[in-house]
Amino acid sequence: MANSIQIEGLSAGYGAVRVLEAVSLCVNDGETVALLGANGNGKSTLMKCIMGMVRPSAGRISAVVDGVRHELAGMATEDIVDLGIVLVPEGRRLFPRLTVEENLMLGAYRRTARSAIERNLAFCFATFPILAERRSQLAGSMSGGEQQMLTLARALMTAPKILLIDEPSVGLAPILVIHTIDKIRELKDRYRLTVLMAEQNFHQAIRIADRGYVIVHGRIEYEGASRDELSNNELVHKLYLGM
Numbered sequence: 001m002a003n004s005i006q007i008e009g010l011s012a013g014y015g016a017v018r019v020l021e022a023v024s025l026c027v028n029d030g031e032t033v034a035l036l037g038a039n040g041n042g043k044s045t046l047m048k049c050i051m052g053m054v055r056p057s058a059g060r061i062s063a064v065v066d067g068v069r070h071e072l073a074g075m076a077t078e079d080i081v082d083l084g085i086v087l088v089p090e091g092r093r094l095f096p097r098l099t100v101e102e103n104l105m106l107g108a109y110r111r112t113a114r115s116a117i118e119r120n121l122a123f124c125f126a127t128f129p130i131l132a133e134r135r136s137q138l139a140g141s142m143s144g145g146e147q148q149m150l151t152l153a154r155a156l157m158t159a160p161k162i163l164l165i166d167e168p169s170v171g172l173a174p175i176l177v178i179h180t181i182d183k184i185r186e187l188k189d190r191y192r193l194t195v196l197m198a199e200q201n202f203h204q205a206i207r208i209a210d211r212g213y214v215i216v217h218g219r220i221e222y223e224g225a226s227r228d229e230l231s232n233n234e235l236v237h238k239l240y241l242g243m
Contacts, residue, residue, distance in 0.1 A: 002029040002067050003084070003161040003194045005050065010059035012049050019045045020218045023059070027162075032188055032195040034205040034212035036230075038239070042218040043198035044090055047166050050196075051087050052077040065161050082110055084161035088151055090170055090198075096140025100131050100150055103139050107157030116159055124153040127187065145176035152183060156191070163188070165197040169204060177204055184208060202240035206230055214239070 010023040019042045027033045037043050048054040050061055052075050061072040065083045072080055094103050104124060108117045125132035128149045134142065139150060148168065155163060165184060169177040185208040188195050199205040205212065206227045214222040214235060224230035 002064050004029050004064045005085075005162060005194070005196060006060075006062045006064075007046075007050075008060045010046070010049060010056050010061065012045055012054055012056040012059075014054075018218065020049070020056075023215070023218070023220055025213050025220060025223070027194055027196045029064075029194055030192060031210045032185070032197060032208055034209035034230075035196060035198040035215060036200070036202055036205060036212055036236075036240070037198075037215040038200055041215050043200075043215060044166055045218075046215070047087055047164050047196075047198055049073075050080075050085070050164060052080050063162060081158065082112075084110070084112065084159065086155045086158045086160040086163055088155045088163065088165045088168065090167040094139040094147055094150060094154075096138065098139060099136050100139055100142075101135040103150055104131075104154055104157050107154035110158045112159055117157075120157050120159060124156055127156070127183070127190075128153050144171050145173070145179065148172060148176070148180050149183070152180075152187065156187065160191075160193060162194045162196075165195065165199075167198055167200065169199060169201045177201060181205070181208055202230075202236065 005027040008024050011021055013019040023046060035043050045054055049056050050072060056073055063070050063072055063085060070083060104121060108114060130146060131150060131153055168180050172180060181204045211226055212224050212230050213220050222233055222235050224233060230236055
C-alpha cells in the first residue's frame, strides 16, 4: 500500500512571527527526501505542522497511508501518530529516568503497534544490539550516540508507515553521525518506510536521500530531483560547500 505526504502552499508561524511561507513539497511512496537548511530556517516548524503540533495559517497537508488519503491539518497529534506517521524529534527527547526498555515500550502506544510489541521489540534489539545489552540501563546515562539509537528504535516500536526525522546528526561526533545516517537507510529499506529527513549536514544527508529540497528563511528555494542535482546546484554550493 502507498504511503506519501503532500504539502501545498503551507504558511505557519508563532504568533506574529511568520516562519514558513507558501511551502510546497512531496514525499512519494518509499522515498527518502532530505529537507536541507541551516538552523532557524523552518525545518522543525514544518515537521511540527505535519504532526499537528503547530497549526498552519494557510495551505494543505495531506498524507496517503496504506492507500487511503487523509487531510492532516486540524487533526490532533495523537490521531496523526495513530495513522502511522511518526516524528523522531531533534534532541532525542527521551525519558532519562526510565530504562531503555521502558522508553521503547512507551513507543508502542499506537493501537496497531500494541498487538506486535514482542515482534517490534525483537526487531529493535536485532537492529541495535547495544540496546539489548543495555535494556535495563537508564536512558539518561547513555552516550549521545546510544540515545540516538534508542530514539530511532522507539519510533520503530510504533510500527510507522511514514517516518519524519528532525536533525539526526545534532550533538553527535562525526563517526556517530555516519553510523546514524547508515542506520536510517537500513531501517528505511528493511521496513519499507517513507522518510522525510530534516538535516543541515548536507554531505551526510545526500548519502541516503533520493532527492531533496533546500529551505531558506521559511521558503523552498530549490528542489533537486536527484542527489546529483543537489550536489551540482549553485545555491547548494554557496550554502554548504563554500564555493
